[in-house]
Each structure stands twice: as structure tokens, then as C-alpha cells.
Amino acid sequence: MSPSFSSLNLVLLGPPGSGRSTQASLLAERYQIPHISTGDMLRDEIQRSSARGSEVEEVFNRGELVNDAVVAGMVLQRLDAEDCVRGFVLDGFPRNAKQATILDGVLAELGRSIERVFLLELGDQEIVNRHANRPLRREDDREEALRERLRVFHLEAPALIDHYRNRGQLVCVDAARSVDKVSDDLRQAIETPVGA
Ligand code: ADP
Numbered sequence: 617m618s619p620s621f622s623s624l625n626l627v628l629l630g631p632p633g634s635g636r637s638t639q640a641s642l643l644a645e646r647y648q649i650p651h652i653s654t655g656d657m658l659r660d661e662i663q664r665s666s667a668r669g670s671e672v673e674e675v676f677n678r679g680e681l682v683n684d685a686v687v688a689g690m691v692l693q694r695l696d697a698e699d700c701v702r703g704f705v706l707d708g709f710p711r712n713a714k715q716a717t718i719l720d721g722v723l724a725e726l727g728r729s730i731e732r733v734f735l736l737e738l739g740d741q742e743i744v745n746r747h748a749n750r751p752l753r754r755e756d757d758r759e760e761a762l763r764e765r766l767r768v769f770h771l772e773a774p775a776l777i778d779h780y781r782n783r784g785q786l787v788c789v790d791a792a793r794s795v796d797k798v799s800d801d802l803r804q805a806i807e808t809p810v811g812a
Pocket of ligand 1: 676683687707708710711765
């Protein structure tokens, strides 16, 4: 069954290591919409040694947040692309209330809205345990950087979560279960009309 949206605009929130990017790619594949990961876009810029890349590299590697305007600019440009017309799944953006407000403004201008905002919930201990079992893939995977990303998440998340909870858009999902179980929950929430 495919959802009856003219465009399916999804946002995934959750701490680092909660499986956001795994779930975002599954959603992208299932609903044939682009997966927009700000972490991947920034990693790309750094690898290509672009001007923006060298500007953000240090901050990124420390696990701190890259400047709101820089990230927002990148996302907004991406959302304007042809392949986003049928929808998108945002992974890693917005990351604070300011970015959420910027996104609202842009979507309103485009005459679009967000269909679902998912919060993947996972405790810090479980995140650290999972992380310890993963090979080091990138510079910001170092434990120190992970701890900084977690600290930033806990600092920014309450206001971000409230932003969406207050409008009844937030769907919380227990991310401590298998990839399949989490993905089933997301699918159900998307395919069940709000208020049903
Ligand atoms: P994780 O989910 O493990 O934190 P990401 O790949 O989403 O990993 O993000 C990696 C890094 O990219 C972040 O620590 C941050 O430096 C930067 N970043 C990603 N998205 C944003 C954003 N929306 N605003 C600011 N910085 C961001």
C-alpha cells in the first residue's frame, strides 16, 4: 500500500547512533524519495576539499554543530531540486529549533508541509555500547567525538522535539529494537492517517 500523499515529506530525528541513516535509506527506497543526510553532504564537501568543506572540517571532526546558515543553505538548495517534488526524507536536519524554524519558513514558501517527524529513541548507554562494537569508519567516529555529538544532542534536542510535539507532528519510536521492527513502525505510522 502506498500512502495517499501528493508528496511525502519526512523528517528523522534522533541521537547519533540511533540508526537514523539506516532507517532513512530504507524509507527512501520504499517510497522512492531522496534521502537527504546533512552529515553525508558535509562529509562530501570535506572530501572534495571545497571552500565550504575546509571551513567546516574542524568543527565537524570535533562533533560540534556546523553553522546553522551553512547547513540550512545546503539543505534548501537540495530541497529545491527536481527529484524532491514527490517528497524527501531528511536525516540530520533540523538539529536544533532554529533550523526547524528555517525549514518551516522554506516549506511554507514552497507551499509544502511535513507529513511525519519521527524521533528514534535510544539511551546513551546503548549508543555507547553499539558504538564500541563498530569499526572506526570516519574521523568523527572516535569515542571522544561521539560523546561530544551526544552532549550537543541532549542540549539541542528538547527544544527541537517540543517544536514538533507542540504541533502534534511527532511520532516517537523505540530504536532499541531490530532494524526491521523499527522500520515496520515507521511504515505503519506513515500509512495510517493522522488521527485514525
Ligand atoms: P550522527 O547522526 O552520528 O551525529 P551525522 O552524519 O548526522 O552523524 O552528522 C555528523 C556531523 O555533521 C555532526 O556531528 C555535525 O558536525 C554535522 N552536521 C550534520 N547535520 C548538521 C546540522 N543539521 N547542523 C549542524 N551540523 C550538522
